[in-house]
Amino acid sequence: MSSNLPSYLTISTEINSDLSKAIETLNPDKIVVLVDENTKKYCFPHLHVSVDAQIEIQSGEQYKTLETCIKIWTQLTAIGCSRKSLLINLGGGVIGDMGGFAASTYKRGMPFINIPTTLLSQVDASIGGKLGVDFEGLKNHIGVFQNPVCVIINTAFLKTLPERELKSGFAEIIKHALIRDAEQWEYLNRHSFEKINWNEIIPKSISIKSKVVQEDPFEADARKILNYGHTIGHALESHFLNSDTPLLHGEAIALGMILENEIAATVGLLSQGESAEINEFIRSVYNLNLQLPNYEMLRSHLLQDKKNDAQGIRFSLLKKIGACAHDVLVEETVLKNILK
Amino acid sequence: MSSNLPSYLTISTEINSDLSKAIETLNPDKIVVLVDENTKKYCFPHLHVSVDAQIEIQSGEQYKTLETCIKIWTQLTAIGCSRKSLLINLGGGVIGDMGGFAASTYKRGMPFINIPTTLLSQVDASIGGKLGVDFEGLKNHIGVFQNPVCVIINTAFLKTLPERELKSGFAEIIKHALIRDAEQWEYLNRHSFEKINWNEIIPKSISIKSKVVQEDPFEADARKILNYGHTIGHALESHFLNSDTPLLHGEAIALGMILENEIAATVGLLSQGESAEINEFIRSVYNLNLQLPNYEMLRSHLLQDKKNDAQGIRFSLLKKIGACAHDVLVEETVLKNILK
Numbered sequence: 316m317s318s319n320l321p322s323y324l325t326i327s328t329e330i331n332s333d334l335s336k337a338i339e340t341l342n343p344d345k346i347v348v349l350v351d352e353n354t355k356k357y358c359f360p361h362l363h364v365s366v367d368a369q370i371e372i373q374s375g376e377q378y379k380t381l382e383t384c385i386k387i388w389t390q391l392t393a394i395g396c397s398r399k400s401l402l403i404n405l406g407g408g409v410i411g412d413m414g415g416f417a418a419s420t421y422k423r424g425m426p427f428i429n430i431p432t433t434l435l436s437q438v439d440a441s442i443g444g445k446l447g448v449d450f451e452g453l454k455n456h457i458g459v460f461q462n463p464v465c466v467i468i469n470t471a472f473l474k475t476l477p478e479r480e481l482k483s484g485f486a487e488i489i490k491h492a493l494i495r496d497a498e499q500w501e502y503l504n505r506h507s508f509e510k511i512n513w514n515e516i517i518p519k520s521i522s523i524k525s526k527v528v529q530e531d532p533f534e535a536d537a538r539k540i541l542n543y544g545h546t547i548g549h550a551l552e553s554h555f556l557n558s559d560t561p562l563l564h565g566e567a568i569a570l571g572m573i574l575e576n577e578i579a580a581t582v583g584l585l586s587q588g589e590s591a592e593i594n595e596f597i598r599s600v601y602n603l604n605l606q607l608p609n610y611e612m613l614r615s616h617l618l619q620d621k622k623n624d625a626q627g628i629r630f631s632l633l634k635k636i637g638a639c640a641h642d643v644l645v646e647e648t649v650l651k652n653i654l655k
Numbered sequence: 656m657s658s659n660l661p662s663y664l665t666i667s668t669e670i671n672s673d674l675s676k677a678i679e680t681l682n683p684d685k686i687v688v689l690v691d692e693n694t695k696k697y698c699f700p701h702l703h704v705s706v707d708a709q710i711e712i713q714s715g716e717q718y719k720t721l722e723t724c725i726k727i728w729t730q731l732t733a734i735g736c737s738r739k740s741l742l743i744n745l746g747g748g749v750i751g752d753m754g755g756f757a758a759s760t761y762k763r764g765m766p767f768i769n770i771p772t773t774l775l776s777q778v779d780a781s782i783g784g785k786l787g788v789d790f791e792g793l794k795n796h797i798g799v800f801q802n803p804v805c806v807i808i809n810t811a812f813l814k815t816l817p818e819r820e821l822k823s824g825f826a827e828i829i830k831h832a833l834i835r836d837a838e839q840w841e842y843l844n845r846h847s848f849e850k851i852n853w854n855e856i857i858p859k860s861i862s863i864k865s866k867v868v869q870e871d872p873f874e875a876d877a878r879k880i881l882n883y884g885h886t887i888g889h890a891l892e893s894h895f896l897n898s899d900t901p902l903l904h905g906e907a908i909a910l911g912m913i914l915e916n917e918i919a920a921t922v923g924l925l926s927q928g929e930s931a932e933i934n935e936f937i938r939s940v941y942n943l944n945l946q947l948p949n950y951e952m953l954r955s956h957l958l959q960d961k962k963n964d965a966q967g968i969r970f971s972l973l974k975k976i977g978a979c980a981h982d983v984l985v986e987e988t989v990l991k992n993i994l995k
Contacts, residue, residue: 419799458760458763625684
């Protein structure tokens with residue numbers, strides 16, 4: 316199984332020895348760690364490496380912006396970082412994506428190591444090299460593709476997470492099963508959320524994503540299936556971002572998967588039976604009683620999806636459990652009907 | 656000679672047919688052109704391709720900033736550009752570097768074509784994939800390495816340039832000769848600036864840079880010789896950027912080469928004779944009667960040079976005409992003495 320993991324990724328029980336080894340190989344002239352108020356308190360004390368400086372940003376998707384990125388660049392400059400310095404991103408997806416983007420563009424690229432501390436970032440952001448920030452309310456609108464020097468995953472960090480955060484990450488585990496691995500889907504169905512063994516499920520889930528990314532690193536084609544649930548999910552996430560009830564990424568994706576399954580069933584791609592089976596399972600995990608925004612508002616977000624072209628909004632939709640189509644054009648009448 | 660040019664670069668007498676061919680191959684869903692007030696007036700009318708939108712920025716290094724880049728991203732978004740759209744950067748180094756950076760980071764990368772219209776951008780920015788913007792007064796501090804889909808060079812655009820601009824570009828031609836090609840240096844010495852045949856000299860100059868870049872695309876090592884004249888040159892350019900008398904890039908590099916030759920001669924790397932010969936030639940082309948900033952001010956800029964590491968300021972210095980060393984540490988006492 317682990318042979319399917321990318322070479323730069325380590326699932327580690329000895330985070331400090333793995334980190335020290337990586338640093339020794341790299342031999343950086345300065346080491347800076349990027350944290351938020353949570354990882355500073357709960358995760359940083361577990362790292363026993365000597366760092367030259369710490370950069371702290373506020374936690375939360377609403378700070379994944381160019382403004383925060385500018386603060387990171389300013390601090391890297393003030394610290395005197397060179398292209399031979401190292402940035403360690405200690406945190407969830409926001410820290411990894413934004414810290415990675417800041418490092419990749421600082422003096423045209425300084426090396427960075429990601430230590431994902433949330434379930435979501437361990438199974439999703441840790442692989443695939445997608446970096447960036449939100450821009451004008453659009454998710455990851457400005458960014459680059461770039462892999463970290465290494466990613467070190469330690470499931471011990473998950474113990475510090477509230478259940479809502481864990482469930483958010485679980486949505487990507489569900490997604491990976493549905494698009495590529497019916498066996499993994501069966502496993503998830505046999506175990507209740509509370510009884511899942513993370514050390515068993517995380518490597519399997521990463522390995523699914525990793526295989527897809529290796530087939531198509533720059534998302535020209537097959538990688539788009541990883542966007543299943545994300546076309547509508549991102550639109551929902553963007554819409555609720557500045558509301559009183561922002562959705563966690565995985566919650567938005569969970570609802571996105573449900574709605575995209577309804578679309579797939581309506582256009583005859585997915586059977587009604589499998590759509591119902593999947594949606595029932597997802598609803599059993601998440602509390603998704605919220606009022607959808609009106610269609611026009613949602614559509615304005617959908618039109619910004621990166622997979623679109625001039626012909627319209629393109630979806631990645633399930634064909635069956637374990638298989639996913641991509642670049643599916645869906646008629647407005649179908650969308651309107653389901654997203655009303 | 657042309658076999659040394661990068662595959663994406665065309666030296667074209669038929670700019671419209673070459674551009675049309677490139678567009679046909681790419682088949683973009685939208686075409687946007689980036690211009691400044693000068694290239695809008697003098698160059699854009701020569702392009703006979705149908706574009707969906709034009710983005711105009713103000714000319715000048717002082718606008719090569721993140722703020723301008725944000726305006727470009729905002730307009731690409733408003734135009735509805737996808738990752739299958741095309742940005743054509745029509746202008747000098749600022750347009751090419753910043754437009755390329757904006758495109759490379761828009762939705763994690765949309766394709767772009769550079770049509771350099773100044774001598775400087777034709778012989779320098781056109782090759783090597785260095786993109787970016789200035790940040791907090793530091794040259795190209797935020798950026799990435801990324802090659803355009805293609806670069807189309809047409810020397811007819813040079814006719815629209817004032818002499819000062821032409822001379823600015825000529826500094827990079829001098830630099831290329833000095834670091835790698837004694838024969839080209841002889842050629843330059845035999846011809847006065849006014850009588851140079853650009854169609855002859857530009858391909859030769861590009862080919863020198865291209866060979867160096869191909870040997871070391873990400874500037875790990877040998878590519879650093881292209882920074883000859885630039886360590887001090889960039890510091891001078893940064894210093895004078897917001898003054899009443901900003902230097903053109905090539906003017907700063909010309910003065911940078913003179914001062915770095917004095918350093919090389921002082922530390923015994925370059926002979927006093929060759930240093931004097933080169934510096935006399937450079938002074939005969941440029942009017943460089945200006946007051947150097949005080950050493951401490953210059954030093955603060957030098958400390959931000961991307962080639963530095965924790966040990967100090969590293970220079971690329973000539974060993975002789977046609978050969979250049981890199982990563983040379985120079986003692987502060989030497990610097991202070993020459994830059995006083």
